[in-house]
Amino acid sequence: MGFFDFMTEDIAIDLGTANTLIIHDGKVIVDAPSIVARDRTTGKIIATGRAASLMQGKTHENIKTIRPLKDGVIADFEASEQMIKEFIKNIPSIKKRFFTPSLRMVICIPSGITEVEKRAVIDSAEHMNAKEIYLIHEPMAASIGIGIDIMQPKGNMIIDIGGGTTEIAVIALGGIVCDKSVKVAGDVFTSDIAYYMRTQHNLYVGERTAEKIKIQVGAATEDLETPPEDMLVQGRDLLSGKPKQIQISFREISKALDKSILRIEDAVMETLSKTPPELAADIYNTGIYLAGGGSMLRGLDKRLSRKTDLPVYVAEDPLRAVVRGTGIALKDLEKYKNVLMK
Ligand SMILES: Nc1ncnc2c1ncn2[C@@H]1O[C@H](COP(=O)(O)OP(=O)(O)OP(=O)(O)O)[C@@H](O)[C@H]1O
Numbered sequence: 519m520g521f522f523d524f525m526t527e528d529i530a531i532d533l534g535t536a537n538t539l540i541i542h543d544g545k546v547i548v549d550a551p552s553i554v555a556r557d558r559t560t561g562k563i564i565a566t567g568r569a570a571s572l573m574q575g576k577t578h579e580n581i582k583t584i585r586p587l588k589d590g591v592i593a594d595f596e597a598s599e600q601m602i603k604e605f606i607k608n609i610p611s612i613k614k615r616f617f618t619p620s621l622r623m624v625i626c627i628p629s630g631i632t633e634v635e636k637r638a639v640i641d642s643a644e645h646m647n648a649k650e651i652y653l654i655h656e657p658m659a660a661s662i663g664i665g666i667d668i669m670q671p672k673g674n675m676i677i678d679i680g681g682g683t684t685e686i687a688v689i690a691l692g693g694i695v696c697d698k699s700v701k702v703a704g705d706v707f708t709s710d711i712a713y714y715m716r717t718q719h720n721l722y723v724g725e726r727t728a729e730k731i732k733i734q735v736g737a738a739t740e741d742l743e744t745p746p747e748d749m750l751v752q753g754r755d756l757l758s759g760k761p762k763q764i765q766i767s768f769r770e771i772s773k774a775l776d777k778s779i780l781r782i783e784d785a786v787m788e789t790l791s792k793t794p795p796e797l798a799a800d801i802y803n804t805g806i807y808l809a810g811g812g813s814m815l816r817g818l819d820k821r822l823s824r825k826t827d828l829p830v831y832v833a834e835d836p837l838r839a840v841v842r843g844t845g846i847a848l849k850d851l852e853k854y855k856n857v858l859m860k
Contacts, residue, residue, distance in 0.1 A: 526610055526649070527619045530848040532626050532659070532841035533602065533639070536681025536704055536811060538567075539838060540605060541845035542612075544859040546603045546838060554597050555583045563597075566604045575724040589701045590628035590656075590683040591635045592642065597849055599642045606646060610791045622650040624848040624858065626840055628683050629655045630699030636859075652858040654847055655694060656680075656840055657687035660809040663843030664833045668692050668857065674804060677786065678840065679812030681705050684782050686789045688797055692856050696792045700785045702778050714774035716756060719764050723753035732815070737768040738779050739817040742795075746816070768816065779818070783825045787834025790826065805829035809839035 530541040533552070540548035550567030557564050558580050566571060574583045586598035606612060610618060623643050627636060636653065643651045660678045661668050668674070669692045678685045681704040687697035712728040715721045723731070735749045748767045755762040786806075793801065805828050808819060813836045823830040833839045847854040 525619055525670070526622055527609075528622045528848055529606065529609075530624045530841060530844040531602070532656075532844055533587065533592075534680055534840075535585070535590055535600070535683070537837065538605060539841035540609070541841055542609050543850070544845065544849070545670075546733070546841060546845075549838075550605065551635075552587050552598075552601065553583055553585050553737055554604075555581055555599045556597070558582055563600045563604065564652050566774055571726075575726055582849050588682060589681065590685075590699075591631060594643065599645055602642065605648055612833050618647050621646060621648040622652055622848075623648045624652045624844050624851075626654045626656050626659045626844045628699055629687060629694060629697050630683070640699070652847070652851065652860060654844055654854075654858055655685075655687075657685045657697065657848065658689060658694065658857050659841075659843035660839045661687075661689050661807070661843065662834070662854075663839035663841070664807050664809060666807070672804075673793065673800035675789070675793075675801045675806045676828050677782075677806060677810075677813070679703050679782070679808065679810040679815075679818075680840075681811065684810075684812065686786055688789065688793050688801070690797055692854075695794065695797060696789055698785045698789045700781060702781045702785075704732075706778050707736065707775050707812065707815065710757065710770060710774050710778055711736075713767075714770070715751070715753065718770070718774075720756040721751065721753040721762060721764055722756050723751065727751065727753060731766060731771065735768045736772050737772040737816040738775060738821045740769050740772050741820070742768065742817050743780060766814050768840055773819070775815070779821065783822065786822060794820060802828065805831055807831050807833060809833040809836045811837045 532539040538552045551571040553570040555565040555573045584597045586594040592598045592694040657676045661676045673690045684703045688695045708728045748765050752763045819830040
């Protein structure tokens with residue numbers, strides 16, 4: 519270890535539309551919603567992460583909650599920088615320092631990101647005192663995080679369903695052979711549910727309630743082996759204006775999500791049809807891996823398996839697969855130099 523290593527901290531970041539995760543010293547030390555709450559009059563950030571998420575939909579006119587990322591990329595630079603700075607500042611070993619350490623960072627980015635969006639990520643990292651910055655594509659990070667040996671001359675298909683994007687990629691020999699990124703993922707599922715409640719039940723529900731419905735009774739198919747119990751949902755009646763409660767079943771939610779899931783199925787089929795035959799043969803044998811929070815939707819694996827006639831496996835702890843892979847790449851920069859971008 520050189521002298522200057524004392525002044526550098528290594529950090530792996532999965533900067534996601536829904537959640538930001540940070541690995542430092544091999545451990546996940548930040549796992550928080552990507553949200554900030556700002557005081558409109560002073561412009562100051564008053565809360566980030568979980569604390570800001572609790573304020574969502576419940577603010578008054580002086581407080582605004584912002585989700586700085588949209589569709590997997592930074593939409594509000596200032597808010598995203600402030601949010602990450604806040605997360606990093608609170609890392610215990612950084613907090614106790616007298617000075618801001620320089621950072622060596624591996625940050626994962628969606629595979630469909632533009633050069634301008636990529637530049638924005640690098641600029642933000644530089645503003646945070648990052649001296650060495652590496653970028654890694656999300657599906658690549660997810661594959662490493664799942665434990666796939668990406669360097670092998672063997673094809674693997676990975677589908678990362680996050681909050682803003684679904685990234686589908688075929689990986690072999692440490693590279694992405696073919697991929698597709700669609701802006702249909704967890705956030706769209708949530709708004710599909712809110713729309714369904716408004717149009718089918720005249721019930722106006724906020725984003726947090728719609729997300730709760732998705733997690734509690736969300737389903738990609740009506741054909742579930744262990745269906746969840748019905749859920750009581752409260753919101754505002756659009757006709758009378760009064761608070762109202764209704765009972766919702768997973769069957770209704772699977773109808774509400776059907777169109778969006780069809781779009782994901784189409785994207786998967788399109789990627790499979792572009793896959794070179796030798797790699798298609800590998801995927802036939804190994805199946806498809808799912809990662810990201812959206813992959814936890816009940817029955818989604820079953821539905822994709824039925825569509826593709828392939829076995830589909832959901833990663834262990836799918837919400838953390840991407841950051842795990844980013845952390846592994848950070849630990850062995852030499853081994854992964856060909857998959858990291860500077
Ligand atoms: N049990 C669950 N069932 C369905 N969806 C879930 C579940 N748990 C979390 N989610 C959804 O997963 C999404 C977040 O996943 P993840 O953290 O992987 O996304 P992200 O990395 O922030 O997004 P992106 O990669 O698009 O930038 C949210 O939309 C959340 O509602």
